[in-house]
Amino acid sequence: MKRYLGPAAAALLVIALFSGPGYLERGSLNDIWNVSLYVVLASAWNIMGGMAGQVSFGYSAFLGMGAYATVLLCLHGWNAYATIPVGMAVAAVFAVIVGLPTFRLRGPYFTIATIGVSEAVRVFAQGVEWTGGSSGRRMPIQYGDFLHKWLPDVPRGQAIFLENYYAMLILAVVVVGTVWYIQRSRFGLALAAIKQDIDAAEALGVSATWFKVRAHALSAALMAIAGSLFAINFQYIAPNSVFAFNMSLQIVLMPVIGGVGTLVGPIIGGVVFGYLQIKLLTIQALRDSNLLIYGMLLIVVMLFEPRGVLGLIDRVVKFVGRGLPKARKEARHAA
């Protein structure tokens, strides 16, 4: 019975979200889109940062590559959705090229190197002309026809909106599903072995570099899809939005606060972060300093519960579970 509880809840949630446009307002749907984006970012990072334990602070580079691939190709008359595979390929190839040398570095050295890589990419995107420099690029609206053709009575603006909504939801389901599948596969086991003890894993015949390269390319490609959808939704990108260091920080914060290396942790992190972000950004005083709260949360999590919110929940459940029978027994004794 308990085995089916999780999947059943997940299925219900997915159904509820997919039928969302039937009963929710446009504002709430927009919030769901944002939260799904954060869940995608957190879960994709989690493949490399959580499951394989290679903490990277440079994932905005992949997000930005997806976004830029979409915008630049759309300006050349491509269909927006046809650009997604190109973005994925670019990000994955870049991930492999960067990964092969930097995977020799361990722990914080790898992290510092990733900061260097992503910042170099950002400065490059700001400096060259074909990306539009630091003022960014706007892309032409040329989609929405997809849904418009199927449902001709839906107005075009609404069709565009729904298309974006469903695209992001589908991506979220795909990414979470991928993580779920990886956890159950040989691949996931290899990543877990690398995380626990890389030398022992290598000694047992797990080719650490090969698995790391694959995980890196996979999460980079997923990140690039998110970037493409980001560009399609906002129709405008700039190095300071998609390549920003702050973006990398947010991507790291969510899974770490939620519970690193698990399936549900990054989802919790993404939902909490995304929701708080929407609420916090409406407060004028906190517009620039909205990451303050997450900084404090991160300190608390690192000091007291490195497994994040998920670990905290686990503790509470165990505490209550341990407490209850005891309390009952004591009550019986007292009586």
Place this chain on the structure above:
Amino acid sequence: MVGFLSATLNGILVAGLYTMMSFGLALIYGVMKLVNLAHAGFIMLGAYATFALYSQFGLDPFLTGIITGPLFFFIGMGLHKYVVRRLPESGNTPAVQSLLLLFGVWLVLQNLGYLIWGGDTRSILTSYTMKSVSLGPILIAMPQLMVFLVTSVTGIALNYVLAKTYLGKAIRAVTQNKGAAQLVGINAPRIQMIAFGLGIALAAMAGGLTSTIYPFTPDFGRSFLLKAFVVTVLGGMESFWGVAFGAGLIALLEQYSAMYNFYPNVFTDAVTFTLLVVALVVMPKGLPSVGNQLVKFVQPWFEKTFGRKAVAGS
């Protein structure tokens, strides 16, 4: 030729600042084997503290180090005592956990900066900001010269402390081998706390000096943090002169590239960051270790051709 000389001189002047900034990082890394991401936050706070002292009390920005130094020394020790030390011991390789913790500290500092001072760009204008000294045909900006003087004095003092005093010897001992240091009776946790405070104080003082040359925002520590990483990685993480050497290299590279246009100026940071990655991958122990290996590699051949005596005699 004049251009080359002035670029060289300017590079050396800036190198003083980079050394100060990076040595704090190297000190903390050496003693605790952890990478202090919060360094950027303290560089920024130092700049704002200097700004506040200058605008409220009219204190000369080059003298504020006398106040900010001790202040941030105690802040750093407090941070170590109440936060950093609570992390589980990580042995000889720095753990990711400490990195994320200090990253959290950085985020808090940076966003406190935004909360208190807002995101506007600020700069400090003193009566001599625009002045310059001429050395024959070479012009040197006055603030750069002052910054170099202050960093040199600090560097000499620091070197004296590290070389001659008990504290300095203890710091070097803990850097080399913490366990052995404890065996001979050094109170390692205390030394770590002091070194952490010292590193933070250096960061804040360097930040204060930087604010007299460059405009700043609550986010301005980041690019300097990355530069400090490059410097420490190039210089080898553990010695003062290694760090100074790395700082000189980076500063000169920046100056020369600005002078001769090796690449467009907008890419200066991109080149520095790429250099960081390359340096990390190719020589994780810094240039000095590459030099040592080169010596080891060349020595046998040298001895064979010139005889053992020639080498030993020199």
